[in-house]
Amino acid sequence: MTIHRLNELSRADLPTAGGKGANLGELTRLGLAVPPGFVVSAGAYAEHARAWGLAERLAPHLATESWDAAAAEAAELFERGALLPTLERAVREAHRELGAPLVAVRSSATAEDLADASFAGQHETYLNVAGEDELLVALRRCWASLWSARALQYRAARGVDHLGVDIAVVVQRMVSADFAGVLFTVDPVAQRADRMLLEVAPGLGEAVVSGHTTGDVYRLRREPLAIDDRDHRVAGREAPSDTLVLQLGRLALDLEAHFGCPQDVEFAFEGRSIYLLQSRPITTLGGTDIEPLPPPPELSRLQRKMLEANDNDRFPVAPKPLDQWGFRMVIPALVNAMRLVGLDIDEADERATMAEVWREFFVLPSPRPTFRLLGLPQRVATVLRNDWMAWWETEAFVRILEVCAPVDLRALPDAALLLRADRIEETTREILFKRFEGILSQMAAIALRIPVTAAVGRKRAEAVMGDLVSGLHTRTSEVNLALFHLARKAVSAGPEVFRSIREGRPEDLRGSDEGRAYLAEVEAFLDEHGHRESTGLYLSAPTWRQDPAPMWGLLRSLLDTTEPPSEEAGQKRYQAALDEVTHALRFVPGLSDTFRNTLLQLRRAIVFRERSHYDLARVFSAQQAIVGEIARRLHERGHLPSPDDIFYLTEAEVRAWLGEGVPPLSEVKRLVQRRRATYGVVNGKWQKRAFGAGAEGAAGSDELRGTGASSGVVRGRARIVRDEREFGRLKPGEILVCRYTNPAWTPLFTLAAGVVTDTGGAASHAAIVAREYGIPAVLGAAGATTRITDGQEILVDGTEGRVLLLRLGVTGEVAFA
Template structure:
C-alpha cells in the first residue's frame, strides 16, 4: 500500500497503482530510455483522501494526511527540490482505445512544497471534470472503478520540444514516423497553440517531408513557478528566422531539428514502439544537447496500414466487401455470419473450384475488433485444373430456371421453418446456446445450390453474348436482360401496393393505422421481413422485421406523388432462338437475386438467438444491454454453462475493452477508398465513378447515410449514398438518379437502377463527402460523371 514510490519501481503491469502514464513511464525507465527522474503518488494516496467523495471541489480543498505530506516531501527533496512537472495518471488513460488525451490536468514548473501539494490536489480533482466524466461514459468506463495517480518529474527546460508518432497518423503507414516540433516547452505543440515544424521520417530518420512551422507562440517556464506565453509574429518557416531558429540544430534540416537529432529521435521511437509492441504517441524534449522522453502511450484512431497496389481480383473482392460492409463488423459478426453467411460460403464455393484466398483473411482484427480490410492475393490450387470440366458438367446438369424444384432447396425451406418455429425465450440456456450453430448449419445448403447452379448462369449469359455478337448487337445485352422477375422486384411491387393502401386509407397520418393497412403490413413483413436493412454480411444489423420503421419510411417515400417515369421496356424479339437465350439469361439473373433472398432466411433466427442470450446476461447484470452481446465472439458465449457460470463475470470487461476499441476506430475507414476506386481526373465534373445506368438526370442532391434516413428522400432527388443493397432499391422508384460510393455495374443497385431507367453511377469512392444536400447536379449514367447544374 505504498503512497509514494520512484518511477523505476513501476512497469506496465502496475496500471492499478501508477495509472497509465506512470506505468508507461516506469516501463520506459526499466528499459533504459532517457526519462527525467521522478516519482509517483499512487492510487492508494488518492483512495486515502477520497473518503467516498467524487467531486472536483472536494479534492481541491482536501487536507493531505500527515503521512502523505511527509512521503511527498521526502520524494520531492530527493529530486533536488527544484521545479517539477506534475501530471495526472488515471488508471483508465494511456491505454489502447482510451488515450484520455487532455482529459486530466498537467501542471508545469511547479516550485515549492505547498505549490506541489496544490498541483496534486488539482490533478486528483481533474478526474471529475465534466469532460473527463463524459469521456469515460462514452467509453463505458464505470466511474466507481477509476482511480488516479500523480506523476512528479524533474522539470526539463527544453530548447525544442514536441510530439512524435511512430506511425503516420494520417495514412497509417507503419514505415513512417511523424515529428512535430516547437521552441520552448512542448505544451505549445500539444495544445495546438503553435504551428509546429512538421517532419515525416523514414525509420532511419531520413526526412521524407518537411513543412516549416510559424512560431506564433512559445511557452516557457516563469520565474518563481508556472509558465508564460511569448507571442511572436508569424514568420512562415525557418527561412524567416522565427523563434528558436538560432538553435544550432536548425542549420542542416532547415528547421528546428538537425538531421542528427531527427535520426536519434527516430531510433528512440522505434525502440519505444518495439518495447510496447505497438505504435506509440511520444512526447519528447531536447534540452542542453540531450533528448528526453516525457510520455509514451499507444496511438489511438490509427488508420490501418495502406494496402499495396491491388490486382484485378483483389480490387473486385474489395469492391464487394466495401459495398456489403457499410459499418465495421462486430466480433459476433466475424464469428458467425461473416464466416458462414453469404460471403464466407461463397469463398468456400471458390475453394471448391480451386481458388483460395478470395475472401478468407481479408478482414484483420486488433484487440478483438476488425480494424483493416486488405484482400489477399488469390491462389490457385491443383483443384483448379479440373475446374473447366466441373463448370461445364454442372452448367449442363443444373438449369437455373428450375433451381427451386431442387430437393435440397425444398429441404432447406423445411429446416428453416422448423428452426423458426422454436420458442427461444422458453429454452433453457443449454439448448439456447446451440441455436446459433444450428442456424448457421441450416444456411449451408444454399452455398451448395449456388455452386451447382451458378455455372449454368454463366453459360446462359455467355450464349446470349455470343448470339448478340454474331448479330452485331452486343450493346443490346443490358436492355434484353431487363424485366426478369425476382424476389427483389416482387418486394418493391408489394411496397408500391402498401404505399397505395396508405394513400387511400390515410394510414400514415392516422394515430392508429387502419386495419386494412395493418394487416397488409403484417403480411408484407411475414414474406419479406428477413431482408437486411444495412448489410447481408452483418448479423448485428436489423432486418426489416426488426426495424419496421425502415419499411414505413419506404412506404412514406413511395406514397408521395410519383415522378413521371416509366420502367424500362425490353426490345421485342422476333427470333425464337434468341428469345430462348434471353429467357435463359434472365432465369440466371433471377437465380442470382432469389438465391440471395433465400440465403437470408436463417439470419433473423440467428440474430434473435444471440439477442436472447444477451437479454439473459443483461438481466443477470453481466452486460449493460442485450446488444452488448455483439461485442463477444460466438465461442465465448458457447463456453458459458449459464448466466451463473463464474466465467460470465469476465464478460463485462471484455465488452468494455472491445467497445472502447470500436469507439476509437469509429472515424477510421477499413480501407482507403482510393485503393478500391482509384480517383480519376474528374476534369470539370464534381466527381466520377463507374457508369452503371444509362441516361442523364438533373436534380437536388439528397445524401442518405443509412436506412434510418430513408424518409428524407423526396421525389426527384438525386440519391447519394455510401452503399446500397436490395433493401435500398425501392427508393429508386422515386429518385431522379443514384450515386453510390461503392459497388460496380453488376451490383444489385445498378441492376435495379437500369430496371427503373434512372442514371446510376457506382464506385465514386467519396460522393457522400463531396456532394451536399440541396446542390443541383446532373448525373450522367453513360459516362459516370456528376457535374454541377444551374
C-alpha cells in the same frame, strides 16, 4: 501522504501517483532532465470522493450506462465540494516550494499509461496555470475528468471497473519550449520495429499531441542511429537541429531498454536542452502478433471473373472467422452447381475451402473444364423451363419457415441449441443445392446477348441488356415500398413523431401516445422484414432487427420523399428495348418470338433469385440468434471477455467451448486479441484489393496526402463535421472528416469507419485512439474539409497516408433496387 515530490517516486508508485506520475518519477530517479514538480496522490482524490459520496451519487447512472448524466453529476460535485483544509494547505505549500512558477497540471489515473491501454487524452491537462487559486481549480477539473463521458465510454469498452480507478494529479514547472512533440521508438503506423517515428513542431508539445498542430515528421533508423527521411509539413518553418534530434533518439532507445518495451516519449527542446515530459508504453502494436496467413493463390481467369462479379458488392468487408460457419451452408451448393455446368472440382480443394478462415478475398476452389460443358446449353434450356417460383413457395419456403420457427433459445440446453443450428444448416444446404440449380437459368443471358448484339451493335449491347431486365417487381422493391409507406406514416403521425425521426432520436417516440403507436408500426415492419441484412449474409453482420440504425437512417432520408418508388420507368425502358431488338430480328422467321419467350423466362429467373435470397436471409437471422445465445452463455460463464468476441472464434472452438474444452480466460483474451489484429490485416487487404486499385486510376479521381496515422484501408461516404455541435451528423460506417480532433471527439471513433483531418499527425491523441480502435486514419491532410464534399465517396489508406476522392454521392439518397 497527500503530496509527493517527483524525485521521491518510481514505477512502483503507480497506485499512489498514477501512470504518468509514476513514470515521471522513474525518469527523475534516472537522472534525466524532467521539469521539477510534485504529485497530488490518488489517495487524496479517493478521500474526497468518499467524503462527497461520489459512488452513491453516480451508481444509478453507471448501472444504466448513462455516461452523460454521470459526467454532469461528477462535474457538479467536483466543482462545488469543499476541499479538505489539509490538502489545500499542502498544495499551496508545494507550489510555493517550486517558486510559484507557471505550471502544467496533468491528470494521472491509476489505470493509464499501461502496456495494454494508454487512456490517451481521456483525462484533462491544463497548461500555463498561474497562481495557487487557479492551480486548485485545475486540480478539481482533473479529478472530474476521470468521470467525463469519453473516459467512461473508454473504460466500459475495455472492461475496466469504473469505481476501481483513482486519479492522481501531476504539477510541473512549465518549460519554455522552442520545439516539442512525440517520439515513438517503434513506428506504430508502418508497424516497423527497425525504425522510430518522431513528430515535432515549434512551441508546446500539447499542440502536436492534441492534433491542433501538424508537426514535421522524422523517420529514424534505429541501428545505426540515423535520420532516414523527414517530411517538413509547413514550408519555411524552423526545425530543430539534426544533432538534437539524434540525441533525443539515443535517449529514447535508452528509455526503451530501461522499461523493457517500446516507448511513446513526449519531449520539449529548450535551447540545446531536452526535457522529458512523459514516457509510456506504446499500446497499439498488437497488429504485429497475428495468425499465420496463407499466401494469395494463383487465380484462374474464371476465378478472377467470379471474384469480380461477387466479392466487391456482395461482400464489402472481409468475413470474420465464425462467418465460415455460415459459409458451410453455401459452399457445397455452389461447388455442386459448378459441377452441374461441367466444371471439375477436386474434393480436397473443396474441403480446404470449407476449412479456410483467413483470406484476403473469398475464392471458390479452382475449377477445371470438362467435356460436360458441351451439354451446358441444353441443361440451361431445360432448367429455364421449370417453374422455380412454384417450387420455392410450396416447398422450399415452407421448410425454411418450419426450421426457423421461433423458440425460446434460453430454455434450450447446450446440446439442443447446437442441434437446432445443425438442423438449420442441413435444411438450408439441401434447399441451396436445388436453388443454385435453378439459378443456372440466368446463364440464358449469355445466349441472349448474341441476338442483342446483332440487333443494336456491340457498343450498345450491354446497356440494352440491362434495360431488358429492368422494371422487375421483386421482393426487394416490396421492402422499399413498405419502407416508404412507413416513412409517410411518420409524416402523418404528427410533428413530435416526425421530429424524433428527423433528429435521429427514435427513443423519444416512447414518450407519447403517437410515438408508441408509430413504434408499433415499426415493430410490424420489422416482424415482416427485420431479417433483412445490411452488410451481407454474414453471421457477424447484424440484421435490421438486431441493429435498426440503418433502417432509422433510411426512414430519416425518406421523410421528404412524397412519391413512392416506381417501377414504371424501368418497365418503359424494358418495353422500348424489347421492341427495338425484336423489330431488328423480325427478318429471321421465329427468332423474335424465341427471343421474347427466352427473355420472359430469364426475367422470371431473376425474380426467383431475388425472392429466394430475401427468404434465405431468414436462415442467417435464425443462425445469428443461436450464435448470440451461445455468446451470452460463454460470456456469463466467464469464458468470453465480451459477447462480440465470439465472431473471432471458429465453429469448432464454439462447439468445444460449450462443452469442457474451454481454455483459461487469459488465454482466450490473447487469442481474441490476436484474431482481431489478424482481421484488421485481412480486411485491409480485402478492401485494398476490392476497391483500391480501380479507384486510383478512375477518371476524375483526386488524391490528398497526409500522415498515415492508423493503418488499414477503408472506402465509404465522407461526413464533414466542423465542430462538436455537428457530432450528430455522423452515422455508423461513415468516414469522419474534420479540421482537427481532440479527446472530446474520440467517442465518434466507435462509429466512424475511418478518420481524415486537416491537421494533426501520428503523435496526436486521435491517432493513438484510432489505432486502438483499429480504424484507418490519415491526419494532416491539408485542405481535406474544403476539397472533400460532404457525402462524397472516398478511400482512406491509413498505411500510405493518402485519401482518394472518388465519385460524389447525394446526401440522403436511397437506392431502390
